[in-house]
Amino acid sequence: MDLEHARRVAVEAALAAGSVLRESAPGAVAVHDKGGSGDVVTDLDLACEKLILDRIRAEFPSHRIVAEESGVHRGDRPDGGWTWLVDPLDGTNNVAIGLPAYVVGLALCADGRPVLGVVHEPLSGRTWSAVSGAGARGPAGPLTGPPRRDLRHGPVLAWTQGHGVSRLDPAARALKMTMDARARRVLQLWAPLLCWAMLARGDIDGMIGYRAEGLDLPAGALIAQEAGVEILGLDGGPFEASAEGPPEDRSFVAGPPALVGDLLDLVAEARRLAPALPPL
Template sequence: MDLDHARTVAVEAAEAAGALLREGMRGVVGVRAKGEAGDVVTDLDLASEKLLLERILTAYPSHTVIAEESGLVGAAGGEWTWLVDPLDGTNNVAIGLPAYVVGVALCRGGRPVLGVVHDPVSDQTWSAVRGRGALSAAAGSSSGVRLAPPYAPSPHGPLLAWTQGYGVSRGDATVRALRSALELNARRVLQLWAPLLAWAMLARGDIDGIVGYRAEAVDLPAGALLAREAGIEIRALDGGPFEECIDGTADDRSFVAAHPRAVPGLLSLLGLD
């Protein structure tokens, strides 16, 4: 498997989908309810996903794809699986807020080896191949700048992002405890409704960390791989090791992520160390 070629396919597909989304945001966006938890889906989600599926399956017809709206495409359990989030930030788009990205990951044996995040608003793309670092590039560029966020603690506390899965109930005791600790101890807590955008911000060094609880399986691997390859450390909520695999349960997708020197303080802030 040529991962450089796979990166090119993923980047070009994500950027094409981003152009579609950016153009679609200029008109009226069709929005309808999705599920029973208050989530929504737009016409742009579906159009972007159709484009991404066509691009990926044309290049790799024998691979499996798990897409946000279509679910499983192809047989499960294969060696190579693509994860597609055609519009991460759908709720933002539904209210006209320009904070959304496109995410694509390629996993081998359930473990991500390639991650791509494209921001149609800034026309920037971030990509990572496991063991080769993470890059930031303008859309359409053949080169990029290596991501390496510095350790720059603030005396006023960290700037953190929070994300949780759609299935988490409002009455979840762990959520209440974590959010309370964040509100009391962090300088700011961002809830972007676009987890992949938060991962890109962390990989760039714009924010100090992310706390996630039962995160969604489709978007987590691309963002987590991007951050890891930029030098970010990710731990489970108990401080133990964390692996961004597509297997496992929702509880396996709870984590803290920050610069390695900041992780002990983040766990302490949450009262989890």
């Protein structure tokens, strides 16, 4: 498998979808309910997903594809466990209310593990990508790691949680309350792939996820890791950014190695605030 060729295909597909979003998202967008959790889908999600699927199928007909809106598409010749993850519009709720914060995301996984990730921001035209073991790239070239920042007033952190997490979930509430107390600012952008890109390029200092969605996790996490970000489970153990497995396996802290210990201390404080909680 030529991963550099796959990266080029994924980048070109993301750029094409981004062009559609950039031209259409500022106008009136048809919004439809999606499931029972308050999530939504737009006609743009569907149009961009079809565009991306067509391009992947043309280049890699044997590969399996898991797409945000249309689900699983099996290849014509199942080939060695290769699976594409496609989020054609990460930040649909933002588009629905006119908030310009959304991206296109693709990942390629080998036997469940991400080996390629692409995140494209249509409004700025910027793209971030990574191949496992080969580093991350941004608009200006290789990403060399998050810069050292003055954290005297606390870090800027992003929060993400899965769609299935209840607003009354005690663990989520304890974590968010502790983040609000410790951080200079907490971002909840409804677009986790955008947060991963911001972390990889050093615009924010860290990120905490609780039972995160699986489809948009691998691409962003791989780009951040290849840019020098460390990702650990909430217990401080190893974390695997896989789309598979139960949601409780997708809770994490992420940040520069020098900050990860502070993020784990934050998690420990949340446990002390709510000692009756099950393991976070």
